[in-house]
Amino acid sequence: MFVVLFLALLTNSGFCQDDEGPYRGKHLGKLNSYHHQVSGDVYAVDDYTLLLTSFSYDGNGADTFFWAGAANRPGPQGFIVPDEYGKTNVLARYFNRDFTLTLPDNKKITDIKWFAIYDLLSQNTFGDIYIPEEFEPPTVQRIPQLAGKSHGVSSTDIEIIDAKRIKLNEFSYDGGSKKAHFWVGVGPQPASKGYKVPDEYGYVDPIRAYKTETITLELPGDLTIFNIDWFSIFDLETKENLGSIIVPDGLNVPPSLVKVIPHKDHLPNCLQLHKDFQVSWEIFGPQITFQMAGQIDENSYMSFGISGSTERSQMVGSDVTVAYMGGSSGFTTDYNITALTPCVKVLGQYKGVCKDELVGGQDSNQIHTAVRENGISIITYRRNLISPDHGDKEYPTEGSIYVVWAIGRLDKNKEPTFHDFYPKTNISVELNPKEPFSNCFSFTRSDTQLREPWNKGQIYDKTIRIFKAYLGPSGGKRGYQGTTGQTSTSLAWYINGYLAPELWLRRGLTYAFRVYGGNNPHSAEFYHPLIITDEPHGGFDRLSDEAQSKIRVLAGVEYSRRGRPRPTAAGALCLAQHRNVNDRRLDDDFPSFKKFNRSLEYSCEDGDPGILEFTPNTSWPDIVYYNSFTQANMGWKIHVIDSFSWRSQGTTLKINYFIIIPI
Ligand SMILES: *[C@@H]1O[C@H](CO)[C@@H](O)[C@H](O)[C@H]1NC(C)=O
Ligand SMILES: *[C@@H]1O[C@H](CO)[C@@H](O)[C@H](O)[C@H]1NC(C)=O
Ligand SMILES: *[C@@H]1O[C@H](CO)[C@@H](O)[C@H](O)[C@H]1NC(C)=O
Ligand SMILES: *[C@@H]1O[C@H](CO)[C@@H](O)[C@H](O)[C@H]1NC(C)=O
Numbered sequence: 001m002f003v004v005l006f007l008a009l010l011t012n013s014g015f016c017q018d019d020e021g022p023y024r025g026k027h028l029g030k031l032n033s034y035h036h037q038v039s040g041d042v043y044a045v046d047d048y049t050l051l052l053t054s055f056s057y058d059g060n061g062a063d064t065f066f067w068a069g070a071a072n073r074p075g076p077q078g079f080i081v082p083d084e085y086g087k088t089n090v091l092a093r094y095f096n097r098d099f100t101l102t103l104p105d106n107k108k109i110t111d112i113k114w115f116a117i118y119d120l121l122s123q124n125t126f127g128d129i130y131i132p133e134e135f136e137p138p139t140v141q142r143i144p145q146l147a148g149k150s151h152g153v154s155s156t157d158i159e160i161i162d163a164k165r166i167k168l169n170e171f172s173y174d175g176g177s178k179k180a181h182f183w184v185g186v187g188p189q190p191a192s193k194g195y196k197v198p199d200e201y202g203y204v205d206p207i208r209a210y211k212t213e214t215i216t217l218e219l220p221g222d223l224t225i226f227n228i229d230w231f232s233i234f235d236l237e238t239k240e241n242l243g244s245i246i247v248p249d250g251l252n253v254p255p256s257l258v259k260v261i262p263h264k265d266h267l268p269n270c271l272q273l274h275k276d277f278q279v280s281w282e283i284f285g286p287q288i289t290f291q292m293a294g295q296i297d298e299n300s301y302m303s304f305g306i307s308g309s310t311e312r313s314q315m316v317g318s319d320v321t322v323a324y325m326g327g328s329s330g331f332t333t334d335y336n337i338t339a340l341t342p343c344v345k346v347l348g349q350y351k352g353v354c355k356d357e358l359v360g361g362q363d364s365n366q367i368h369t370a371v372r373e374n375g376i377s378i379i380t381y382r383r384n385l386i387s388p389d390h391g392d393k394e395y396p397t398e399g400s401i402y403v404v405w406a407i408g409r410l411d412k413n414k415e416p417t418f419h420d421f422y423p424k425t426n427i428s429v430e431l432n433p434k435e436p437f438s439n440c441f442s443f444t445r446s447d448t449q450l451r452e453p454w455n456k457g458q459i460y461d462k463t464i465r466i467f468k469a470y471l472g473p474s475g476g477k478r479g480y481q482g483t484t485g486q487t488s489t490s491l492a493w494y495i496n497g498y499l500a501p502e503l504w505l506r507r508g509l510t511y512a513f514r515v516y517g518g519n520n521p522h523s524a525e526f527y528h529p530l531i532i533t534d535e536p537h538g539g540f541d542r543l544s545d546e547a548q549s550k551i552r553v554l555a556g557v558e559y560s561r562r563g564r565p566r567p568t569a570a571g572a573l574c575l576a577q578h579r580n581v582n583d584r585r586l587d588d589d590f591p592s593f594k595k596f597n598r599s600l601e602y603s604c605e606d607g608d609p610g611i612l613e614f615t616p617n618t619s620w621p622d623i624v625y626y627n628s629f630t631q632a633n634m635g636w637k638i639h640v641i642d643s644f645s646w647r648s649q650g651t652t653l654k655i656n657y658f659i660i661i662p663i
Contacts, residue, residue, distance in 0.1 A: 022255070023163050023224060023226060023255050023256075024043045024045070024051055024053065024255050025043040025044050025045040025046070025051055025137075025138050025254060025255045026043060026044045026136075026137065026138050026252060027041065027042075027043050028042040028043060028044055028050075028129055028131065028132075028135075029041070029042060029129055030042075030129075031055075031117075031127040031128065031129050032127060032128050032129060033126075033127050034125055034126055034127060034128075035124065035125075035126040035127075036057055036058045036059075036060055036061055036064075036117075036126045036127075037056055037057065037058045038056065038057045038117050038126045038127030039054070039055070039056050039127070040052050040053060040054050040055030040056060040127075041053045041054060042115065042129050044109050044135070044137040044138060045100060045137075045138065045254055045255060046137055046138055046139060046254045047108045047109060047110070047137045047139060048102055048103050048106065048107070048108060048109065049100050049101070049102050049103075049109075050081075050100065050101045050102075050103075050109065050115060051098070051099075051100050051101075051255075052097070052098065052099055052100075052101065053098045054096050054097075054098065055094050055096070055097050055098070055099070056094055056095050056096055056097070057091060057093065057094045057117055057126065057127070058093055059091065059092045059093025059094070060093075061090075061091065061117075061119045061122075061124075061126060062090075062119065062121050062122070063090060063119055063120045063121035063122075064090060064091045064117060064118065064119045064120075064126065065080045065081070065088070065090065065091060065117075065118060065120065066080065066081035066082075066083060066091070066101060066115070066116075066117060066118075067079070067080060067081065067115075067116045067117070067118035067120075068081050068103065068107075068112045068114065068115045068116065069112060069113065069114060070111060070112055070113050071113065072113060073113075073114065074114050074116040074118055074125040074128050075123065076120070076123055078116075078118070079104065079107075080104070081101050081102075081103060081104065081115070082101070082102070082104060083101070084099035084100065084101060086102075091117070108137070109131060109135065109137045110131070110135060110136075110137065112131055113130060113131055114128050114129065114130050114131065115128065115129050115131070116128035116129075136252060137252075138252045138253050138254045138255075139252065139253070139254070140159050140160065140161050140162075140253065140254075141159070141160045141248075141251045141252065141253050142157045142158070142159055142160075143157065143158045143159075143160065143245050143247070143248070144157055144158075145157055145158065146158065146168070146171075146233075146243045146244065146245055147243060147244055147245065148242070148243040149240075149241060149242055149243050149244075150240070150242050150243075151173055151174045151175075151176050151177050151180070151233075151242050152172055152173060152174035152176075153172065153173045153233050153242045153243030154170075154171075154172045154243070155168045155169055155170055155171040155172070155243075156169040156170045157169055158231075158245055160225055160247070160251055160253050161216065161253070161254075162225075162253050162254040162255060162256045162257070163224040163225050163226065163253055163254070163255050163256040164218050164219045164223070164224055164225065164256035164258050164444075165216055165217065165218050165219075165256065165258075166197075166216070166217045166218075166219070166225075166231060167214065167215070167216045167217075168214065168215050168216075168217070169214050170212040170213070170214060171210050171212070171213055171214065171215055172210055172211055172212050172213075173207065173209060173210045173233060173242070173243075174209055175207075175208055175209025175210075176209075177206075177235040177238070177240070177242060178206065178235065178237050178238075179206045179235050179236040179237040179238075180206055180207050180233055180234065180235045180236075180242060181196045181197070181204075181206060181207060181233075181234060181235075181236060182196070182197035182198075182199065182207060182217055182231070182232075182233060183195070183196060183197065183231075183232045183233070183234035183236075184197055184219065184223070184228040184230065184231050184232070185228060185229065185230060185232075186227070186228060186229045186230075187229055187230070188229070189230065189241070189244075190230050190232035190234055190241040190244045192234070192236065192239045194232075194234070195219075195220060195223060195228075195441075196220065196439075197217050197218075197219060197220060197231075198217070198218070198220060198274070198275040199215075199217070200215040200216060200217060201421075201585065201586075202274050202275030202276055202421070203274055203275075203421075203423070204272050204273070204274060204275065205423050205424065205425040205427070206425055207233070208424075208583060218258060218275075218444065218446070220275065220441045220442075220444070221260065221441030221442035221443075221444065222260050222262075222441075222442055223441075224256065225247060225251060225253065226250075226251075228247055229246065229247060230244055230245065230246050230247060231244060231245050231247060232244035232245075257446060258444045258445065258446040259444065259445045259446070260442050260443070260444050261295075261374045261375070261376060261442060261443040261444070261445065262442045262443075263278075263293055263376060263378070263442060263443055266278065266280035266291055266293065266438075266440060267280035267281050267282040267289060267290075267291050268280070268282050268436035268438070269281050269282065269431075269433065269436050269437050269438060270437070270438035270439070270440035271427075271429055271437075271438075271439065271440070272439050272440045272441060273304070273405045273423070273427070274405075274407065274421055275443075275444070276294060276295035276296065276407070276421075276443065277292070277293070277294045277295070277296075277302055277405065277407055277421070278292075278293050278294075278440045279291065279292050279293075279304050279405070280293070280438070280440065281431065283385070283395075283397060283431060283432050286384055286385055286386070287382050287383065287384055287385065288382070288383060288384075288385055288395050288431070289368065289380060289381070289382045290304070290321070290380065290381055290382075290383075291378065291379065291380040292304055292321075292323045292377075292378075292379050293376055293377070293378045293379075293443075294323075294376065294377050294407060295375055295376050295443050295445065296324075296377055296407055297375075298325060298372070299409055299410050300324065300407060300408060300409050300410065300420075301322050301323065301324040301407070301408060301409070301410050301416050302322075302323050302324070302377070302405070302406075302407050303320045303321060303322040303323065303335070303405060303406050303407075303408075303416065303419075304320060304321060304323075304403065304404070304405045305318050305319050305320025305321055305335075305393075305403065305404060305405075306318060306319050306320075306393040306395070306401055306402070306403060306404075307401070307402035307403055307404050308337065308404075309402065310401075310402065311402070312402055312426045313402045313403060313404050313423060313425070313426045313427050313428075314402070314404065315337055315340060315404050315406075315422075316337060316338065316339065316340060317337065317338070318337045318393075318404045319334070319335075319336065319337075319391070319392050319393040320334075320335050320337060320404065320406075321333065321334060321335070321365055321381065322335050322416050323377070323379045323381070324377065324379075324410060324414070325370060325372050325377045325379070326414060328370075328372075329370060330367055330369070330370020330371075330377075330379040331367070331370075331379075331414070332365040332367050332379060332381040333355055333363060333365070334355070334356040334357075334361070334362075334363045334364050334365050334389075334392070335353055335354065335355055335356065335416075336354055336355075336356050336359050336361060336391055337352070337353050337354075338351050338352065338354070338359075338524070339351050339352045339353075339524035339525055340352075340353075340490065340525065341353070341489060341490065341491075341524050341525045341631065342411075342415060342416070342417060342418070342489050342631065342632070343355070343358065343415065343542070344524055344539075344541070344542060344630050344631055345541055345542055345630075346521065346522060346523070346524050346527070347521055347522060351524035352524050352525075353415075353416055356389065356391060356392070359391070360391070361389045361390075361391040361392065362388075362389045364383045364384065364387045364388075364389050364392050365381045365382070365383050366381060366382045366383065367379070367380075367381045368380040368381055368382055374443075375445065376443055383395075385397065395431055396431065396432075397431065397432040398432065399430065400428045400429055400430040400431075401428060401429065401431065402426060402427065402428050403427050403428070403429055404422075404423070404427075405422065405423065405427075406419035406421065406422040407419060407420060407421040407422070408420050408421070408422075409481075409487045410487075411487050411632065411633070417487040417488060417489060417633070418474065418487075418488055418489050418490045420476070420477065421585070422585070424583060424585070451477070451478055451588055452478065452482075453477075453478045453479075453481075453482025453483045454475070454478050454479060454482065454483060454499075454590075454592055454593040454596070455483075455592065455593060456483045456501070456502065457483070457495075457498030457499055457500065457501030457502070457593065458498075458501055458502045458503075458504075459495065459496060459498065459501050459502070459503050459504070460503075460504040460644075461504075462506065462644040464496070465509065465510070465511050465512065466511070466512045466513075466514060467495050467496055467503070467511070467512070467513050467514070468495070468496055468497075468513075468514050468516070468609075469493050469494070469495050469513045469514065469515050469516060469517065469530055469626070470493075470494050470516040470517070470573075470574035470575065470576065470604075471491050471492070471493065471494065471516070471517055471518070471526070471528060471573070471574065471575050471576070471634075472491065472492060472494040472499065472575065472576030472577075472600060473490065473491065473492070473576065473577065473578060473584060473587070473600070474488040474489065474490060474491060474492040474499070474500075474634075475488075475492075475499060475587050475588075475590075475593070475596060476584075476585075476586075476587035476588035477588055478587070478588050478590075479492075479499060479587060479593070479596070480492045480499060480500055480633075483499070483500065483636075484500060484536075484633075484636050486536065486537070486633045487633055488633055488634075489631055489632070489633055489634060491525075491528075491631070491634060492633075492634050492635070493517075493528075493530070493626065493628070493634050493635045493636075494576060495513075495626075497597070498593070499593055499597075500634070500635060500636040501636065502636060502637045502638070502639065503626075503637070503638045503639065504638075504639045504641055504644070505616055505638055505639070505640055505641070506616070506640075506641055506642070506643065506644060507616045507617060507618060507620065507640055507641070507642055508615065508616070508617065509615065509616075510613060510614070510615045511613070511614060511615070511616075512611055512612060512613045512614075513530050513569065513611070513612040513626070514571070514609040514610075514611060515529065515530040515569045515570065515571045515609050515610035515611070515612055516571050516572055516573060516574035516604065516609050516610075517529060517530060517570065517571065517573065517610070517628065518570070518571075518572075518573035518605075519570040519571055519572060519573070519607065519610065520573075521570075526573050526575070527570070527630055528570075528628040528629065528630055528631060528634065529556060529567030529568070529569050529570040529610060529628070529629040529630070530556055530569050530610070530612050530626060530627070530628065530629070530635075531553060531555065531556030531557055531567065531569070531612075531626070531627050531628070531629050532553070532554040532555040532556055532612075532614065532624055532625065532626050532627070532638065533551050533552065533553050533554060533624065533625055533627055534551065534552040534554065534621055534624055534625070535551055535625065536625045536627075536636070536637070537625075537627065537632045537633055538625065538627020538628050538629070538631070538632055538633070538634065538635060539627070539628065539629075539630065539631050539632030539633070540553065540557065540565065540627070540629050540630075541565070541567075541629050541630045542630070542631075542632070548565065553565075554614065554616075554620060554624055555569075555612055555614035556568055556569050556612050556629065557629070567629040568610070568612065569610035569611060569612035570610045570629075571607065571608060571609035571610030571611075572604065572605045572606065572607030572608060572609060573604070573605045574602070574603070574604040574605070575602070575603055575604075576597070576600040576601070576602050577600060577601050577602075577603070578599070578600065578601070579599065579600070579601050582599055616638075616640045620640050621640070622639065622640050622641075623637055623638070623639060623640070624637075624638045624640060625637055625638065626638060
């Protein structure tokens with residue numbers, strides 16, 4: 001991955017404006033050329049890695065390798081340096097190539113005296129370069145702590161990891177300043193002219209409070225550590241520097257592996273909503289043209305629209321466009337948000353995040369162009385400033401309006417599921433400014449590591465016959481999404497205190513769920529009777545008759561005399577929730593479900609649970625699923641087994657824990 005990304009970076013011109021071209025590490029020099037047209041430049045990237053640029057060799061040596069050693073000059077005393085693919089084959093022809101080489105066996109550049117293109121058969125050096133005495137390869141540079149000035153800003157030392165990344169160790173800030181940002185710029189000291197640095201999650205909104213947290217920030221767009229003189233926590237409203245460091249010149253740091261993807265052809269006004277999402281627009285006559293550009297995967301959507309409130313950014317009541325690519329076509333669907341839940345049918349009416357067309361409105365967007373290039377979806381659409389659909393909001397040409405946005409995954413019906421990225425702050429924008437407004441920067445991509453999902457919850461205990469089912473947050477990518485591989489809504493079933501665990505139940509025994517999923521059918525968000533079906537999604541109520549007919553419901557649904565399905569197990573609502581101070585966008589920071597669970601607050605409404613009693617029999621398949629009647633993707637697997645004894649004969653399955661909960 002290292003090599004691939006690095007090459008991608010090098011072949012991508014025009015992302016760094018340094019006179020000498022992009023920063024590539026410490027220059028060791030040009031290869032001395034003796035034979036076979038060897039030429040090129042050599043850089044040290046870090047302790048172990050060399051970068052060759054514009055490297056050429058005619059490929060005519062018989063037994064020629066990259067070769068390095070600690071003797072005084074190139075000779076038979078040495079070792080092969082594997083080629084750019086990590087192979088130790090005889091070298092073929094190279095023409096003007098850029099690539100990295102990693103020394104074998106954790107050898108360091110400082111352990112060798114020379115690097116050569118060497119022919120073992122003829123013991124002939126075709127080209128070489130010497131490593132100077134006292135050579136210091138690029139490495140992480142440390143700067144003493146932030147000079148904190150106010151609002152509790154402090155840190156221990158700060159590490160410049162490479163040309164684009166800054167790591168703040170044990171960073172604190174009380175969150176009390178209104179428009180504080182990570183902020184960088186040039187000049188002798190922090191000033192209001194500068195660049196926003198997205199936070200550790202890529203948000204460009206004012207930063208949250210931090211409590212001795214260690215975070216890594218990436219400089220936006222094509223900015224590098226060599227383009228800036230200072231890094232600050234800066235309040236853009238009061239123009240106050242809350243804490244800062246001076247970045248020394250000429251830091252000997254590794255080059256950045258981040259790929260910069262310029263995206264310049266946006267419309268004249270452009271608002272950067274997140275590191276991976278920008279929206280640009282232009283008003284012309286009675287119409288407004290928007291372009292959404294998002295670095296999202298192909299199963300994700302991006303959405304943007306007018307807030308549901310005129311005083312703040314608010315999802316409920318908003319009028320948004322959900323845009324995504326489906327194959328080579330783009331879609332820009334007009335949505336109406338009446339509740340913070342995927343669209344559900346509440347007593348025959350659609351509520352939640354629903355298509356305008358479903359709630360009696362019309363789709364007012366006219367798609368213009370849609371492409372996906374370099375992993376970025378770029379979708380342009382047009383609409384009238386004043387829509388003929390009275391449910392739509394008006395786009396004012398004067399003054400500013402509050403907007404909302406989100407990025408999330410699409411479910412299998414291409415409907416938006418719970419968003420992964422969304423703002424928590426108020427965002428207002430002037431749609432028709434006197435001078436075009438833009439704060440957009442190039443997209444960047446790095447090899448971000450996916451974090452392991454939390455341990456899967458598993459309940460394998462033959463003594464448990466009664467399960468308590470209540471509702472709780474689905475967690476971030478490491479929660480429901482990570483452990484089940486399904487997209488999630490904001491809520492999931494918690495069974496006996498576990499987030500959507502797998503259950504093992506024995507055929508022939510009678511079990512019961514005590515269901516606390518809410519029993520008010522008027523609620524779009526909190527009405528979840530429990531059902532058991534032979535498919536993993538549920539949300540039975542929302543499905544068409546045809547889709548329903550394909551599903552085998554094993555428990556939890558009965559049919560009225562008119563043949564309509566009715567849930568049988570709805571009960572009072574018990575809900576685990578984030579505490580007010582907790583930001584659910586940071587759920588992935590919890591190392592385990594146990595720790596996450598401890599951060600939640602539990603509350604129950606008065607009333608009895610619904611009881612779902614059932615006896616899996618021989619007609620049940622081996623795997624069934626507990627689900628919500630109204631909403632898809634809230635539950636998970638039940639293994640129906642014939643005996644509990646198989647585990648004692650050596651397990652094929654890793655069981656993480658057992659639990660025994662007396663009820
Ligand atoms: C969106 O929902 C609101 C509230 O239910 C309604 O007033 C409005 O007309 C709806 N918009 C459309 C396009 O149906
Ligand atoms: C957004 O604005 C509203 C109204 O001015 C205010 O009550 C709210 O606290 C603001 N939210 C944030 C996150 O600043
Ligand atoms: C989650 O928290 C609830 C309430 O505090 C507790 O009853 C339950 O056992 C916890 N779950 C786990 C797996 O620790
Ligand atoms: C087996 O279970 C299904 C679903 O719960 C039920 O409809 C059926 O009557 C049961 N069969 C027997 C023989 O009890």
